[in-house]
Amino acid sequence: MAEAPLLNVKGLEAWYGESHVLHGIDFDVRKGEVVTLIGRNGAGKTTTLRSLIGVVGKRRGACLYKGADLLKIAPHKVARLGIGYVPEERGIFSSLNVLENLLFPPAWQAGGMANDEIYALFPNLKGRDSTSGTRLSGGEQQMLAIGRILRTGADFILLDEPTEGIAPVIIEEIGAALRILKERGMTIILVEQNLRFAASIADRHYVLDQGKVVDEIPNNALDANMDRLNRYLGV
Amino acid sequence: MTDIFGVPIAVLLGQLLLGLINGSFYALLSLGLAIIFGMLNVINFAHGAFYMLGGFAAWLLLSALGLGYWETLMAAPLMVGALGAVVERLFLKRLYRVDHLYSLLLTFGIALMLEGLFRHIFGAAGKPYPIPPSLTGGINLGFMFLPMYRAWVIAASLAVCIATWLAIERTKLGAYLRAATENPGLVQAFGINVPLMLTLTYAFCVGLAGFAGALAAPLYQVSPGMGSSVIIVVFAVVVIGGMGSIGGAIVTALALGVIEGLTKTFYPAASSIAVFVVMVLVILIRPSGLFSREA
Numbered sequence: 001m002a003e004a005p006l007l008n009v010k011g012l013e014a015w016y017g018e019s020h021v022l023h024g025i026d027f028d029v030r031k032g033e034v035v036t037l038i039g040r041n042g043a044g045k046t047t048t049l050r051s052l053i054g055v056v057g058k059r060r061g062a063c064l065y066k067g068a069d070l071l072k073i074a075p076h077k078v079a080r081l082g083i084g085y086v087p088e089e090r091g092i093f094s095s096l097n098v099l100e101n102l103l104f105p106p107a108w109q110a111g112g113m114a115n116d117e118i119y120a121l122f123p124n125l126k127g128r129d130s131t132s133g134t135r136l137s138g139g140e141q142q143m144l145a146i147g148r149i150l151r152t153g154a155d156f157i158l159l160d161e162p163t164e165g166i167a168p169v170i171i172e173e174i175g176a177a178l179r180i181l182k183e184r185g186m187t188i189i190l191v192e193q194n195l196r197f198a199a200s201i202a203d204r205h206y207v208l209d210q211g212k213v214v215d216e217i218p219n220n221a222l223d224a225n226m227d228r229l230n231r232y233l234g235v
Numbered sequence: 236m237t238d239i240f241g242v243p244i245a246v247l248l249g250q251l252l253l254g255l256i257n258g259s260f261y262a263l264l265s266l267g268l269a270i271i272f273g274m275l276n277v278i279n280f281a282h283g284a285f286y287m288l289g290g291f292a293a294w295l296l297l298s299a300l301g302l303g304y305w306e307t308l309m310a311a312p313l314m315v316g317a318l319g320a321v322v323e324r325l326f327l328k329r330l331y332r333v334d335h336l337y338s339l340l341l342t343f344g345i346a347l348m349l350e351g352l353f354r355h356i357f358g359a360a361g362k363p364y365p366i367p368p369s370l371t372g373g374i375n376l377g378f379m380f381l382p383m384y385r386a387w388v389i390a391a392s393l394a395v396c397i398a399t400w401l402a403i404e405r406t407k408l409g410a411y412l413r414a415a416t417e418n419p420g421l422v423q424a425f426g427i428n429v430p431l432m433l434t435l436t437y438a439f440c441v442g443l444a445g446f447a448g449a450l451a452a453p454l455y456q457v458s459p460g461m462g463s464s465v466i467i468v469v470f471a472v473v474v475i476g477g478m479g480s481i482g483g484a485i486v487t488a489l490a491l492g493v494i495e496g497l498t499k500t501f502y503p504a505a506s507s508i509a510v511f512v513v514m515v516l517v518i519l520i521r522p523s524g525l526f527s528r529e530a
Contacts, residue, residue, distance in 0.1 A: 053424045054424070074428075076427055079424060087424075091421040093417050095416075104410065104411075104414060106427065108426050152426075
């Protein structure tokens with residue numbers, strides 16, 4: 001018995017200035033699922049996330065989340081629905097230290113993690129409170145970017161390439177943390193190029209190409225569809 | 236009588252006091268300019284006009300409505316700040332995405348229009364504004380006479396400047412502001428209403444200019460040209476301190492006021508260019524300003 005999806009994206013189009021980047025994206029995410037958006041560079045994965053949280057100027061279509069259309073509400077109200085965004089560039093503020101970065105996003109929903117829980121999840125962050133945020137290593141900045149979202153009580157997380165440019169050991173740790181979050185019932189959209197990492201967490205994969213969703217592959221059918229997938233990704 | 240290089244100490248101290256007073260006004264104005272530049276990326280040429288409006292608001296409230304000094308000192312900045320909010324909402328916010336030059340031209344135009352309008356209505360002559368009875372007189376410090384109102388101006392503007400600096404460097408709201416200068420899109424994605432924050436920032440800084448204008452009314456006469464005569468020096472202060480450096484703007488403003496005062500004592504002919512000589516030197520040696528974070 002399939003319940004109604006938590007997020008239902010229909011015909012999402014988006015523009016950066018004059019260039020039309022998304023040409024009608026359709027996908028949905030159910031509560032508690034981890035769904036990936038995979039595809040080549042420039043396929044529109046990041047833009048899809050950015051459209052959901054409203055940092056893209058011009059958008060069309062519908063993104064229904066808990067009954068509200070994200071395209072129709074003011075950008076600053078999206079986070080208040082419990083949607084947390086971890087950007088590709090991580091977005092750690094250089095003018096704030098680690099603790100200030102961690103405490104930065106306001107908590108909009110009850111049920112956010114306490115600082116100790118976040119430190120338990122990402123031990124690397126512990127004892128670094130007064131270090132300037134951007135002095136952390138890339139992997140630690142990624143942990144901080146995820147950690148600060150967990151404080152806010154967000155239960156729907158948009159994660160943009162958390163493994164990009166990060167040492168394999170740290171990727172393992174981030175993967176372990178994400179699996180814990182999944183067990184806790186968080187819903188996650190993961191944009192990822194690292195297929196092995198994606199397969200270790202995700203329930204389903206959406207393949208994007210040239211601003212459209214061209215395929216959907218359940219995680220347990222990934223191996224059987226490897227040829228198809230490699231063709232999409234051009235490996 | 237003791238002299239220093241042929242200048243009596245009392246005269247020297249008197250000029251130093253004048254320099255500190257001027258520096259206090261430079262501080263209130265350059266602080267706002269630096270914040271507006273840092274947070275909104277706007278070079279606010281209308282700042283002097285808002286200072287002038289603060290003076291006129293105080294004068295009008297007194298002469299037309301008969302309000303007392305303390306009420307006008309509260310009301311004038313609020314009125315000027317409200318006008319600033321309107322200007323930001325109607326015009327400035329449309330220009331954030333384009334080159335600095337557009338907002339510079341817009342605010343320059345606003346300054347010219349406001350000054351012209353007030354000159355048309357009130358004439359170019361200065362309007363006197365009496366010192367409030369509670370702040371008349373002065374204290375004899377032994378080595379010099381300190382008029383009460385002047386002491387109050389220095390204390391009030393320092394207090395306001397330090398409070399503003401603390402609010403930006405030490406509070407959560409200040410952290411939002413600082414972060415929004417780095418990455419406004421992300422701050423918004425965390426659920427913070429960035430456009431509203433920018434409007435309030437502009438209104439607050441312009442309100443500071445209005446406060447300075449109201450504070451200046453009893454010292455200098457209120458006239459339509461009072462803003463344009465001070466704004467150029469204030470821009471020099473911001474350039475010397477480092478665009479966007481808030482603490483730097485305050486320190487530089489006071490220091491330059493004093494330097495100006497000293498020049499007036501020892502070589503009066505150079506007093507009006509002293510600030511610009513310092514600016515040239517700073518630009519030559521440290522182009523990004525004395526207090527800028529990136530050197």
